[in-house]
Amino acid sequence: MKELEKKNSKHSNSNSDSSSSSDEEEEKPKHDEKIQVLENHVRYYERDLRDPGIEGRKASRIYFLRSFNNWVKACLIKKYTFKIGRNVSVLDLCCGRGGDLPKYFQSRVKIYVGSDIAEELLQNAMDRLEKITQEKFSGNNTKCFLIQDDLSSPTSVLLKKIPDQVFFDIVACQFALHYHFETEDKIRKFLSNVVAKLNPGGFFFGTIIDADVLVKRLRSIKNKENFDKNPYNDKKFTFGNEYYSVQFAQKRFPINKPYGIRYGFYLEDSIDKKDKHGNVDYIWEYLIIFKLFVELAKEYELELVENFNFENFYENNVINESNEDRERTFNLNLFKKMIKLDHEKLSTSSQWDIIQLYKVFCFRKIPKGKTMKDYERYTAVHDKTQFNFDNKPELKIHKMV
Ligand SMILES: C[S@@+](CC[C@H](N)C(=O)[O-])C[C@H]1O[C@@H](n2cnc3c(N)ncnc32)[C@H](O)[C@@H]1O
Numbered sequence: 001m002k003e004l005e006k007k008n009s010k011h012s013n014s015n016s017d018s019s020s021s022s023d024e025e026e027e028k029p030k031h032d033e034k035i036q037v038l039e040n041h042v043r044y045y046e047r048d049l050r051d052p053g054i055e056g057r058k059a060s061r062i063y064f065l066r067s068f069n070n071w072v073k074a075c076l077i078k079k080y081t082f083k084i085g086r087n088v089s090v091l092d093l094c095c096g097r098g099g100d101l102p103k104y105f106q107s108r109v110k111i112y113v114g115s116d117i118a119e120e121l122l123q124n125a126m127d128r129l130e131k132i133t134q135e136k137f138s139g140n141n142t143k144c145f146l147i148q149d150d151l152s153s154p155t156s157v158l159l160k161k162i163p164d165q166v167f168f169d170i171v172a173c174q175f176a177l178h179y180h181f182e183t184e185d186k187i188r189k190f191l192s193n194v195v196a197k198l199n200p201g202g203f204f205f206g207t208i209i210d211a212d213v214l215v216k217r218l219r220s221i222k223n224k225e226n227f228d229k230n231p232y233n234d235k236k237f238t239f240g241n242e243y244y245s246v247q248f249a250q251k252r253f254p255i256n257k258p259y260g261i262r263y264g265f266y267l268e269d270s271i272d273k274k275d276k277h278g279n280v281d282y283i284w285e286y287l288i289i290f291k292l293f294v295e296l297a298k299e300y301e302l303e304l305v306e307n308f309n310f311e312n313f314y315e316n317n318v319i320n321e322s323n324e325d326r327e328r329t330f331n332l333n334l335f336k337k338m339i340k341l342d343h344e345k346l347s348t349s350s351q352w353d354i355i356q357l358y359k360v361f362c363f364r365k366i367p368k369g370k371t372m373k374d375y376e377r378y379t380a381v382h383d384k385t386q387f388n389f390d391n392k393p394e395l396k397i398h399k400m401v
Pocket residue numbers: 093094095096097099100115116117118121149150151152153173174175176179
């Protein structure tokens with residue numbers, strides 16, 4: 001194990017229910033189909049991980065989708081940091097290039113620890129951190145660490161790298177949990193990392209692919225309407241539109257093997273690519289059967305407190321005018337600030353198809369013998385010694401062999 005200082009690199013529904021399964025119709029994609037699915041997501045890190053910057057992001061054809069995703073994450077972060085109050089400490093797992101850092105800084109968190117497997121992305125996060133601590137949030141005094149780690153590997157070093165005295169009120173994992181569902185061992189390791197330093201009463205939240213929606217689309221590929229609209233209708237078990245594509249190897253899944261159900265996912269402007277003939281280079285992801293996730297999480301003292309599809313979130317916060325509570329007012333105002341597209345354009349956009357693919361979850365750590373009621377008035381419980389370490393943002397890189 002080796003710790004390095006920051007590098008100066010600029011690169012520096014019955015049949016739709018995903019839990020319903022059977023062996024029938026299992027079939028591998030044909031070799032002659034010009035679709036390449038990468039062996040596993042290790043290749044992911046060999047790709048071009050340069051930060052496109054603000055201008056690059058704005059120029060993206062899926063800028064609306066990205067803004068929408070950011071809006072949902074910003075609402076979640078605001079809600080739970082606000083619930084906890086002052087001195088919040090956060091562990092952001094699979095933080096990537098730290099896109100959520102400004103949101104946490106906006107909420108004035110006291111400690112931010114981000115971890116990801118990809119060194120290049122962490123270098124981007126470090127650049128972002130330095131920029132925001134020097135500019136927009138110079139008065140914040142937030143203590144930050146970035147730690148490189150394979151968070152679901154038996155050799156995960158996360159817990160050794162976090163200062164002993166630091167515990168978290170919030171653990172987040174945004175758009176990344178699917179990687180850890182490759183095997184039961186992996187997701188168990190990941191969940192043990194989630195809970196080890198989460199305070200009792202603390203929150204674990206995130207955003208994931210809604211497997212029920214994904215599987216419903218898979219199983220209705222041949223419906224006339226979907227078939228005509230689907231640019232991949234000549235390819236087996238493949239669907240999508242001009243911005244995204246998903247390819248499964250089968251339509252139904254063995255009931256006794258709920259882990260490692262993989263599908264290739266492609267999203268324009270993401271880390272994955274299309275070649276000049278339009279052939280898609282997929283990244284493997286793994287289905288998260290939500291019921292299973294909830295049962296597993298229980299074993300780690302995590303109780304589900306909310307879960308909803310992005311579309312419901314939008315309806316409750318933007319469309320449903322009868323709801324006048326404070327949270328909805330805040331979310332609506334943030335929506336108006338972050339998203340510049342009227343409702344009609346929005347719901348008919350092909351990017352809406354992608355928005356419907358995602359959902360939010362939130363668990364609470366409730367130790368055995370306690371109930372949710374015991375944590376009704378949870379506030380950050382840190383004593384001052386938690387903050388007794390050097391305030392300079394730091395990037396800790398564990399060199400993996
Ligand atoms: C789609 S990105 C999401 C990044 C960020 N959370 C966000 O919302 O923008 C998925 C992230 O998961 C990270 N990741 C994938 N497998 C991982 C693993 N085994 N351990 C740690 N990070 C991992 C990738 O490097 C990538 O940064």
